[in-house]
Structures are given as C-alpha cells and as structure tokens.
Amino acid sequence: MTRIDTKRRGQIQQAPENFLTQDAIADLNKNGMDDTRRGFMRNGFMAALGGAVGLGASMNALASSEGDPAILEKQVWQTTLGKNVATMPYGTPSIYEANLIRRESPGLTRVSAASVAFTPLQGLFGIITPNGLHFERQHQGWYNIDPEMHRLMVNGLVKHNRVFTMNDLMRLPSVSRIHFIECGANTGLEWGNVAVPTVQYTHGMLSCCEFTGVPLSVLLEECSADLKKGKYLLAEGGDGSGMTRTVNLDDVLNDAIVAWGMNGEMLRPENGFPLRLVVPGVQGVSWVKWLRRLEVGDMPYATKDEAVHYNDLMPDGLARQYTSIQECKSVITTPSGGQQLLDKGFYNVSGLAWSGRGKVKRVDVSFDGGNNWKTARLETPVLTKALTRFNIDWVWDGSPAILQSRAIDETGYVQPPIKLLRDARGTRSIYHNNAIQSWKVDSNGEVSNVQVG
Amino acid sequence: MFRLVKFATSAILLCVTLAVATSAIAQKSNTKFPGIGRDATPAEVAAWDIDVRPDFKGLPKGSGSVEKGQQLWESKCAVCHGTFGESNEIFTPIIGGTTQDDIKTGRVASLTDRKQPQRTTIMKVATVSSLWDYIYRAMPWNSPRSLSADDTFAVVAYLLSMAEVVPDDFVLSDANIAEVQKRMPNRNGMTLKHGLWNAKGKPDVQASACMHNCVAFVQIGSVLPDYARSAHGNIAEQNREYGPFRGSDSTKPPLEKLPGSGSTQTVAHSAIAKPKTPEDLFKENNCSACHAKATKLVGPSTSEIAKKYQDQSGAENKLVAKVKAGGSGVWGPIPMPSHPDVSNETLHTLVHWVLTGQ
Numbered sequence: 001m002t003r004i005d006t007k008r009r010g011q012i013q014q015a016p017e018n019f020l021t022q023d024a025i026a027d028l029n030k031n032g033m034d035d036t037r038r039g040f041m042r043n044g045f046m047a048a049l050g051g052a053v054g055l056g057a058s059m060n061a062l063a064s065s066e067g068d069p070a071i072l073e074k075q076v077w078q079t080t081l082g083k084n085v086a087t088m089p090y091g092t093p094s095i096y097e098a099n100l101i102r103r104e105s106p107g108l109t110r111v112s113a114a115s116v117a118f119t120p121l122q123g124l125f126g127i128i129t130p131n132g133l134h135f136e137r138q139h140q141g142w143y144n145i146d147p148e149m150h151r152l153m154v155n156g157l158v159k160h161n162r163v164f165t166m167n168d169l170m171r172l173p174s175v176s177r178i179h180f181i182e183c184g185a186n187t188g189l190e191w192g193n194v195a196v197p198t199v200q201y202t203h204g205m206l207s208c209c210e211f212t213g214v215p216l217s218v219l220l221e222e223c224s225a226d227l228k229k230g231k232y233l234l235a236e237g238g239d240g241s242g243m244t245r246t247v248n249l250d251d252v253l254n255d256a257i258v259a260w261g262m263n264g265e266m267l268r269p270e271n272g273f274p275l276r277l278v279v280p281g282v283q284g285v286s287w288v289k290w291l292r293r294l295e296v297g298d299m300p301y302a303t304k305d306e307a308v309h310y311n312d313l314m315p316d317g318l319a320r321q322y323t324s325i326q327e328c329k330s331v332i333t334t335p336s337g338g339q340q341l342l343d344k345g346f347y348n349v350s351g352l353a354w355s356g357r358g359k360v361k362r363v364d365v366s367f368d369g370g371n372n373w374k375t376a377r378l379e380t381p382v383l384t385k386a387l388t389r390f391n392i393d394w395v396w397d398g399s400p401a402i403l404q405s406r407a408i409d410e411t412g413y414v415q416p417p418i419k420l421l422r423d424a425r426g427t428r429s430i431y432h433n434n435a436i437q438s439w440k441v442d443s444n445g446e447v448s449n450v451q452v453g
Numbered sequence: 454m455f456r457l458v459k460f461a462t463s464a465i466l467l468c469v470t471l472a473v474a475t476s477a478i479a480q481k482s483n484t485k486f487p488g489i490g491r492d493a494t495p496a497e498v499a500a501w502d503i504d505v506r507p508d509f510k511g512l513p514k515g516s517g518s519v520e521k522g523q524q525l526w527e528s529k530c531a532v533c534h535g536t537f538g539e540s541n542e543i544f545t546p547i548i549g550g551t552t553q554d555d556i557k558t559g560r561v562a563s564l565t566d567r568k569q570p571q572r573t574t575i576m577k578v579a580t581v582s583s584l585w586d587y588i589y590r591a592m593p594w595n596s597p598r599s600l601s602a603d604d605t606f607a608v609v610a611y612l613l614s615m616a617e618v619v620p621d622d623f624v625l626s627d628a629n630i631a632e633v634q635k636r637m638p639n640r641n642g643m644t645l646k647h648g649l650w651n652a653k654g655k656p657d658v659q660a661s662a663c664m665h666n667c668v669a670f671v672q673i674g675s676v677l678p679d680y681a682r683s684a685h686g687n688i689a690e691q692n693r694e695y696g697p698f699r700g701s702d703s704t705k706p707p708l709e710k711l712p713g714s715g716s717t718q719t720v721a722h723s724a725i726a727k728p729k730t731p732e733d734l735f736k737e738n739n740c741s742a743c744h745a746k747a748t749k750l751v752g753p754s755t756s757e758i759a760k761k762y763q764d765q766s767g768a769e770n771k772l773v774a775k776v777k778a779g780g781s782g783v784w785g786p787i788p789m790p791s792h793p794d795v796s797n798e799t800l801h802t803l804v805h806w807v808l809t810g811q
Contacts (some may be wrong), residue, residue: 061602099700107777110543111750114594114743123693140591141742153493153501161493170491184633193675197685197703207657222485234504240597242590243503281652293501302507304591307583308574311643319577319642319669323649327656338688340701343714347697357652364664369671373664386747396710408662416660424657432649440673441475446505451675453668 002068013121018333023220033253067447070236092218093130099123102133105189105201113141118204121333121352126379127178127387129207131263136270137183137284139203139305140241145290150212150238152258156295159224166274172214172258177257177280178386179207182326184283184310187433194449198338202437202449205409207350208387211278212261217253227253230296234303238292244303247279247288249296251326255280258291281356282324306366314405315426326356328415329434330363330390330407341445344398353388355409360388362408367394369401369402369452370417376405401441402452419453504585509630512585516626518605525604526611529593533751533789537615538574540570543750547574548615551638556618559641575616579643581634595743595787603706632750693781731806738795739804753784755807769808773800 001172002392011227038255066072075444093100102117109115117136119129129135136142140172147166155161183205221226237243245432257278260266266275272289272373279286285305300322311319322382330353359382364373375394408416418435463756484490505511534540538548550569555561561576563569569576578584589605592596600608610625618636619625625633634640648654661667683703685691692700701707735741743751744758762768777800779791792800805811 006480007494096695097693099694103685103691106686110745110748111742112736113739114544120691122691132498140594140597141739150553150709153497155493155498155502161498163493164490172486194677195681197677197681197688198691198700200691201685205797222490224483236501236504240591240594242503242597244586244590248650251653273512283622295502297503297506299506300587301504301507302580302583304583304587307578308579308587311577312647312649313564313572313642315565317560317562317642317731318644319564319645320647320649321579321645323647325649325652325654334698336698339692339698340689340708340712341697342712343697344711354585364662369668369673371666371668371671373667402673405661406662413656413664414660416658420658420660440676442707443711444708446707449677450673453675 001040015314021390024325027125032304061263064200065082066141078447097123100133101388102136103200103204105196108189114139116205118200118405121199121204121206121331122339124333125350125389126420127208127258127352127381127389129209131209131265131268132269133272134207134268135183135205135264136211137245142270143239143290144269145273145312148311150191150274152275152288152291153291153293153303154219154223154225154296155293156234156297157226157230158220158228158296159226162223164219166260168347169214169258169275172218174212174261175212175257175307176210176261177214177278178210178254178381178383179255179278179280180206180326180385181278181287182206182282182329182354182356184285184323184326184431187437188430189434190418190435190451191429192427192434194451198240199331199333199336199437202337206354208266208354208389209262211257211259212264213257213259213275213278215246215257216256216277216294219258219294220253225296227296229298231302232297234293234295234301235292235296237272237288238290243285243288243305244301245288246300246303246306246322247282248322251324252279252282257292258260277279281358282328282441287300292335310429310431312425312429314429316383320429323432326354327432328355328357328360328409328413330405330415331359331442332439335403335441335447336439337447337449339447341396341441343445344396347394347396348391349394350389350391350402351374351376351405353390353405353407354386355407355411355413356385356412358409358410359384361410361412363388363390364406364408365390365392366404367401370404370436373406396441400443402450403439403441404436406436417453482691503586503590505582505589507580507582509582512582512627512630513602514601514627515606516624516628517603517605517610519607519610519619519621520625522607522609522611522614523605525600525608529596529600530608532785533594538612541571542748545573546571547612549573550576551616553617555638556636559639559640561639561642564639564642575612575618576639577642578639579629579640581609581613581637584612585630594723595790731811734799734803735806738792738799738803751787754790757811759808767805769801772804772808773797776800778806 005399100120100123102119104115104117119133150166152164152169176183181373186205187202188200226387227249233247235245259278260275262268262271267276275291276289277287277291301445306322309320312323313319330351332349332351334350335347349365353363360362360378363376363378365376366373374392376390379389382388415434415436419434421433438450438452440448465623533543534547539546550563550573551561558775588608590598594692606625610619613619613633614621614623616638619633648656668783688703689700692698744755746755748754776792779789781788
C-alpha cells in the first residue's frame with residue numbers, strides 16, 4: 001500500500017477520469033436505467049461535474065486501485081489505548097486547531113497593555129464565541145481580581161448607597177441571555193481604504209456569549225434609584241484605568257445585566273472577572289469590566305473615553321459625542337480574506353449578522369460585487385442583539401467573484417455600502433463602520449479584502 | 454499535627470474575617486432581598502466616588518501652578534508623553550494643533566483643514582473636567598492614583614499652558630476652572646445630533662435593498678497593497694490547515710493558478726505545538742508592556758540594554774538579580790518593578806535573549 005503524505009490526508013490524489021467504469025457502461029447499455037443505476041449515475045454525474053469544474057476536493061480519491069489508506073490501513077488511534085479521563089482537567093482544543101487564536105494587529109498600538117487582540121472569526125461556527133477566543137480590549141492591562149475582595153457600590157441618585165459582595169450578587173435572581181459585543185472601533189481601520197488582510201482584523205473585535213447575571217433594573221430598584229431624574233448611569237471599572245462610561249438608562253434599563261457568567265462559567269479575567277456590565281446593542285467600551293461602581297446621575301459624564309476617544313469626527317469638524325449603538329452589520333466569514341480555495345465547485349458560504357437595534361430580519365449575499373443578490377438562510381436561534389449565523393450555497397465556476405453580505409434588521413434598516421457611509425460621515429470618524437464587506441475570489445483561489453465603489 | 458494547627462489558625466482567621474464583615478452590615482428597610490448587600494459608609498463612598506462631571510460636580514478643592522505641573526510632568530509624565538506632551542512614541546500626542554483663534558471660537562480649525570498630521574488630545578477634548586478626571590483616576594499609566602488633587606490641578610495647568618489656554622504663571626484651582634473651561638479650544642466641537650445614543654434613534658443613512666441589476670458597473674476602489682501582504686504574518690498559519698478554507702501563504706507571491714484539490718498543501722509549515730520562544734516568554738511575563746526591541750517605551754529598548762552590557766562579564770547574573778528585585782536610577786526616573794514570581798530559569802532565558810538575541 002502506498003503511504004500517503006500526511007499533509008494530504010483525506011484529499012484526492014487525482015481526479016477520477018473514468019468515473020463510470022467500462023463494466024458499468026456495458027451494464028447500462030445492456031440493461032438500461034433503473035433506480036439503483038439512477039442513483040449510481042447521479043453519483044457519477046457529481047463526479048463528472050467534478051471533472052468538469054474541479055469538484056474533486058469533496059470526493060474521496062483513491063491513491064491506488066484498492067482504496068483510501070485512511071480506510072484500508074489501521075490507524076494508531078484505532079489500534080492502541082487512548083488517554084485517561086481528566087488527562088486535561090480543563091480541556092483545550094485539538095492540537096490541530098492551534099492556528100485559531102486571538103491575535104494583535106501589528107502596528108495598531110505600541111503598548112500591549114493598552115491594545116486589542118482580535119477574535120479569529122474565520123474559523124468559528126455558529127454564534128457563540130469560545131471563551132478563550134473572546135476578543136480583548138485592554139486600557140491599562142488586565143488582572144486576576146480576587147473575587148472575595150471585589151465590591152460593587154451603587155450610589156448617586158439613589159435613596160441608599162449600597163455595597164454588594166460577589167456573594168450578595170450571586171444570590172440575586174439571575175438571567176442568562178445571549179448577546180453580541182462589538183467594539184465601536186471594529187472595522188475602523190477600513191474607513192479610508194483597505195488596510196488589513198483578514199476578517200480577524202477587519203471584524204474581529206466582535207464576540208457573542210451567553211451572559212449570566214442580575215438585571216441592572218433589579219439592582220437599581222433595590223437601591224431605590226430615582227429613575228425620573230436619573231437618566232444616566234456612570235459605570236466604573238476596578239482596574240488601574242478606573243474605566244468609566246456613561247450609559248443611557250432610557251435605552252438599556254430593560255436589557256442591561258450586571259454579569260458574572262460567560263458561556264456557563266465565570267467571566268474570564270481578560271473579560272472582567274468577576275463582574276462586568278453587559279449593555280446589549282451598545283459598543284463594547286460601555287460593557288465596563290471589573291465593574292466596581294454604578295452611579296445614577298442627571299447628566300452625561302464626558303469621561304476620557306467619551307471626550308477624547310469614541311467620538312465620531314464628521315467632515316465639518318464636529319464630533320458626534322456619545323455614539324453608542326452598533327448598527328446593523330454582517331460579514332462573510334468563510335470564504336474570507338487571506339483564505340485559499342483549492343478548487344472549484346460547491347461551497348457553503350457562511351457568515352454573521354447582527355444589529356444593536358434588535359433582531360436580524362434578512363441577509364442577502366452577492367457573488368458579483370453587489371449587482372445581484374440572493375437571500376441567505378438564517379440559522380436558529382435568531383435573537384435580539386445577538387449574532388445570527390447565515391449560510392448560502394455557492395457553486396464556484398472558477399472565475400473571479402466578489403462576495404458581499406448585506407443584513408437588514410427588524411427596524412427595516414439596511415446595512416449600507418461604504419460609499420453611502422463616507423458620503424454622510426467622511427473617512428475620519430474611526431468608529432461605527434458597519435459597511436458591507438467585500439471579499440474578492442481570484443481565479444487562483446485566493447480570497448482578498450477589497451472595497452467596491 | 455502541624456497541618457491541624459495550620460487548619461485551626463486559618464479557621465480562626467476566617468471567623469474573624471466573617472465577624473468583621475457581619476458587624477459592618479447595616480440593613481436598609483423595605484428591601485426585596487433581605488440579607489443581601491449593605492449601606493455604604495460615607496468614607497467608602499468618598500474613597501470610590503471620585504468622578505468629576507463637566508459641571509465640576511465631584512471636583513475636590515485644591516490648586517496647582519503651571520510651574521509645579523512642569524516639575525511633576527518632567528518626572529512622571531514626560532517619559533511617555535514627551536516634555537511638551539508632543540510625543541507620538543508610545544501614546545498619541547496630547548498637545549499641538551490648536552491656535553489662539555480656536556480659543557476664541559471654541560472650534561479647532563485643524564480638525565477640518567487637516568494641517569495637523571495627527572489629532573491631539575487638546576484638539577479633541579471639549580471639557581476640561583475630562584482631563585482632570587482621567588489624570589486623577591488613571592495616571593501615571595503604570596502607577597495610577599498616585600497623584601494628589603493638588604498635583605492633578607498642577608499637571609492640568611501645565612498641559613493647558615502648553616496649549617496657551619492659560620498663561621505660564623497660572624494657578625489652576627477649583628475656584629477658577631469654570632473660567633478656564635470657557636477657553637477650551639474645542640469646547641463647541643461636540644454634537645449630540647445623531648441617531649446612535651438610543652436604539653430608537655434615527656439612522657443617518659438608508660441603503661437600498663435592491664436585489665437585481667443594482668449597479669451598472671462594479672468597480673474595485675481599494676485593495677490591500679502588495680507590501681502589506683505579509684504585514685500581519687503568514688495567513689496560512691492563521692487558518693485551519695485542513696478543510697475547505699485554508700489560509701494562503703502570504704510570505705510568498707499569490708499562486709499562479711488554482712492549486713486543485715489534489716495539489717500539495719499550500720501551507721508551508723505548521724504552527725502546531727511550537728515550543729515557546731524567549732519572545733513568547735517576554736510577552737507572557739509582561740516584559741513587553743514596558744520594553745520593545747528597538748524603541749524606548751516606558752523602559753529602555755532591549756537593544757539599548759544589550760548594547761550597555763555587551764562587554765560586561767557576569768551581566769546575565771547581575772540583570773537576573775535586578776529584574777527579580779526591581780531597581781531604579783539606571784535608565785531614568787521610572788523604576789523597574791520587582792518580579793518575584795518569575796522563575797530563575799525563565800529569568801535567565803529572558804535576560805540571555807535580551808543580551809544576545811538568542
């Protein structure tokens with residue numbers, strides 16, 4: 001038996017040229033078509049199509065006339081004893097997944113304690129981001145805060161200034177909800193032109209988790225907050241930056257959560273262990289980590305990250321302040337920039353859609369740079385202010401193509417092309433770029449980041 | 454026996470701790486959740502409620518001169534931000550790009566005329582309270598909450614003097630800060646007229662959901678420049694090395710033709726289970742927070758360090774001890790913190806790498 005190069009496992013060695021054997025052809029000529037043969041022919045047709053447009057990749061090719069050594073040869077994992085339970089008491093992904101990790105974008109910042117690590121969206125499925133791959137944005141480094149030493153204070157326009165320990169908070173009635181979190185600066189590098197190669201760097205300041213915690217409204221009610229006068233909430237972190245953001249209580253009182261849980265376990269330290277604010281639909285900077293204080297107030301606070309950063313500069317020199325909502329947006333994650341298709345034929349084109357204003361209603365996909373569109377399948381669940389997975393069939397004929405996705409949310413808002421956004425906001429606003437993303441597929445199979453129009 | 458004693462001791466400690474916590478509980482009336490939470494003491498609120506609003510609510514009494522601010526700046530701030538707040542080395546510049554005319558109008562002209570290459574903090578910030586609040590709560594970057602209220606007034610005064618918002622002999626205080634606000638160069642530069650404060654806000658664009666023949670001519674306006682092809686490393690190592698969506702080898706030019714399913718992998722080598730390099734350890738142990746290879750960050754660059762010690766015998770042992778214990782005075786006013794948790798083996802690997810590049 002020929003040994004197969006381990007790099008080529010499961011791959012076709014050569015396209016099957018005579019997909020119908022001489023015997024089968026003779027059989028058909030003699031006996032005509034019946035159901036069995038029709039099934040056989042259908043398979044044969046697929047193979048023929050493979051021969052014509054290079055579908056071979058999806059077929060199991062044979063290295064020799066006998067068959068595939070992956071089947072014919074006994075593999076080590078079939079013939080030896082495997083590892084014990086709890087060999088890895090906290091499990092980690094397969095070693096074959098080592099490439100899918102959070103990464104920094106070189107040159108984006110100069111100090112890694114005030115920087116970003118992007119989620120590898122190009123390799124993820126469904127809508128939930130694994131905890132170890134949730135994107136990171138740190139302003140002054142992260143800590144493992146001792147949960148026994150962590151306190152949450154609620155003060156300001158409340159009858160009672162209160163202090164809660166983690167023990168207190170985790171006794172309160174909790175909810176678990178799935179929401180996306182997106183940094184306001186996600187895709188911010190692309191306002192002027194294409195700047196980065198892959199979806200990890202164009203859209204990777206995006207994650208989605210099931211968060212568990214006590215509704216903000218329950219806590220504020222418990223402290224007898226004056227919500228008539230107090231329309232604003234200052235959320236403050238317990239880290240060195242004492243990160244502060246103003247939250248619009250009118251907007252988020254019904255869905256904000258003071259959360260400790262993330263996908264079934266406690267928050268990861270990089271993501272605010274043991275407590276963070278979850279503000280569905282609002283940009284990530286407001287989801288204050290290591291949350292230590294909530295102050296109810298009657299005016300916005302103009303904190304550093306509301307007065308110097310996270311403002312959207314318009315062409316007339318005015319900056320839009322307190323821009324918070326993440327508008328409807330989508331992106332195709334496979335195939336996406338930097339990927340290499342090996343062959344023509346069938347692909348499941350897949351991506352993510354989301355809206356800070358509610359549920360995703362529809363996603364359309366174009367294969368010709370936005371001239372014609374087809375509606376994609378939305379996979380369940382479709383939840384409010386959560387990532388929604390979409391899929392659409394594609395048979396690639398090998399000619400250059402430009403793939404785009406366009407999401408529409410339940411308010412009827414349609415994700416815009418970059419030109420429309422630039423016409424309204426110029427190219428220097430950094431934040432809230434929710435433009436349609438284009439991926440060009442070249443005839444050599446390489447996928448690259450392009451902007452159309 | 455020893456273990457029992459130890460257990461008893463910690464049990465007693467635990468009881469004491471619990472007793473302290475319990476005695477502090479002051480239950481408010483009308484609670485929906487009896488036994489949960491307690492009232493904050495005035496001292497606790499004062500310790501944490503340090504925010505300063507645009508109307509200066511929360512601003513402590515105090516004052517500080519430009520002159521004192523300059524001294525503080527040079528000893529604590531200039532290392533990152535430059536003597537004049539102009540440095541673009543570690544963080545974006547704080548000072549520059551504003552004019553006397555901006556101080557009159559309250560709008561910074563360079564935000565539209567693009568004469569200033571990079572937007573500085575003073576060009577953007579509308580509210581002086583934001584500067585005061587942030588410096589007091591979070592600066593210096595590696596030693597937050599170390600400035601007093603008076604120090605903070607002084608540092609803000611120095612920054613504003615460099616932007617010519619206040620004169621060089623100015624003393625900023627809680628009594629005159631509202632007057633200073635009226636001279637902030639970009640005080641009229643913010644707008645709240647947009648649809649992104651509330652989910653019910655009106656969007657500023659409405660795109661079409663056209664399905665067929667939507668654009669007459671599809672034109673590619675921008676592509677990734679060739680020189681940026683490998684700027685983010687080898688993309689092949691950032692995707693699965695199996696399955697339909699692999700990464701292209703961005704260290705090489707694009708393939709000439711479609712490889713075909715039977716082709717040898719496009720991936721040149723695997724990142725799987727690579728042993729940790731000294732560079733990984735350098736990052737993992739947070740050295741890279743303050744030291745870079747060629748540029749000075751908070752601390753000296755590794756190449757500077759290598760140069761300084763290149764001919765000294767025993768440099769490795771000396772530096773290992775220094776990194777472990779911490780030190781100051783060799784490279785400037787910012788001290789090197791101690792690193793008692795890093796193992797000697799790792800320290801030797803790190804120092805050896807810094808000194809020799811291997």
